[in-house]
Amino acid sequence: MIEFQQVSKSFWTGKTRKVILDQASFRVELGRSLGILAPNGTGKTTIINMMAGLEKPDEGKVLRTSRVSFPLGFMGGVINKHSGTENARYIARLYGLDADYVESFSRWLCGIGEYFDMPVGTYSAGMRSRFSFSLMLALEFDIYLIDEGMPATTDVEFNRKAGGILRERLRKSTVVIVSHQPRTVEKFCHQAAVLRNGQLYMFDTLEEAKQLYDYEAQG
Numbered sequence: 726m727i728e729f730q731q732v733s734k735s736f737w738t739g740k741t742r743k744v745i746l747d748q749a750s751f752r753v754e755l756g757r758s759l760g761i762l763a764p765n766g767t768g769k770t771t772i773i774n775m776m777a778g779l780e781k782p783d784e785g786k787v788l789r790t791s792r793v794s795f796p797l798g799f800m801g802g803v804i805n806k807h808s809g810t811e812n813a814r815y816i817a818r819l820y821g822l823d824a825d826y827v828e829s830f831s832r833w834l835c836g837i838g839e840y841f842d843m844p845v846g847t848y849s850a851g852m853r854s855r856f857s858f859s860l861m862l863a864l865e866f867d868i869y870l871i872d873e874g875m876p877a878t879t880d881v882e883f884n885r886k887a888g889g890i891l892r893e894r895l896r897k898s899t900v901v902i903v904s905h906q907p908r909t910v911e912k913f914c915h916q917a918a919v920l921r922n923g924q925l926y927m928f929d930t931l932e933e934a935k936q937l938y939d940y941e942a943q944g
């Protein structure tokens with residue numbers, strides 16, 4: 726479970742204060758995948774980062790009682806001067822997992838050949854994206870955090886392999902997706918929420934959430 730208790734978060738933009746959450750309280754329960762609908766620039770990434778523990782709230786608490794992933798595509802824990810192999814083994818140890826397994830799984834999935842043994846700093850954007858995605862799928866989490874759907878990779882073979890594993894994983898675990906598109910949310914989630922005026926409004930069905938979201942978009 727992830728629980729936000731009276732969480733406030735805002736940024737000072739130089740002229741005004743941009744409020745992302747204002748004393749917001751909500752929960753993500755295990756087994757109830759949640760899609761959060763919010764227009765671009767309103768705080769999707771900030772909320773996902775707070776769920777992952779990468780960003781702190783200004784006030785309130787974020788409690789985690791499950792294994793929560795880093796956001797899909799996140800490269801923050803990866804060290805550029807080290808190779809894919811070294812990074813995979815290091816991250817496996819951080820999570821208390823078998824380094825041989827994590828290394829061989831991510832080597833197989835990301836399919837970047839000999840680059841896996843070269844420094845991550847030499848990877849193309851596509852390779853980096855495949856590498857971090859492979860690493861995330863090599864680790865087991867209870868709750869997966871996804872910012873705006875699948876990362877953009879143009880490698881058809883990778884998308885097929887990784888998409889299949891992700892779908893299988895998501896069937897057994899819980900996912901939180903933040904997106905500006907109801908279509909992305911529809912694919913994975915049981916429950917939907919709309920971010921509006923610093924509050925997260927939870928709905929049992931996507932249809933109800935869409936009504937508020939569309940209403941907002943028109944207004």
Ligand SMILES: Nc1ncnc2c1ncn2[C@@H]1O[C@H](COP(=O)(O)OP(=O)(O)OP(=O)(O)O)[C@@H](O)[C@H]1O
Nearest residue numbers: 736737738743763764765766767768769770771772
């Ligand atoms: N560290 C920061 N300092 C100042 N402003 C910030 C900071 N981080 C985010 N913001 C601002 O807060 C708002 C929300 O940012 P965030 O990246 O969470 O939104 P988003 O919905 O994910 O955006 P996008 O859809 O464009 O990726 C934006 O206006 C952004 O400029």
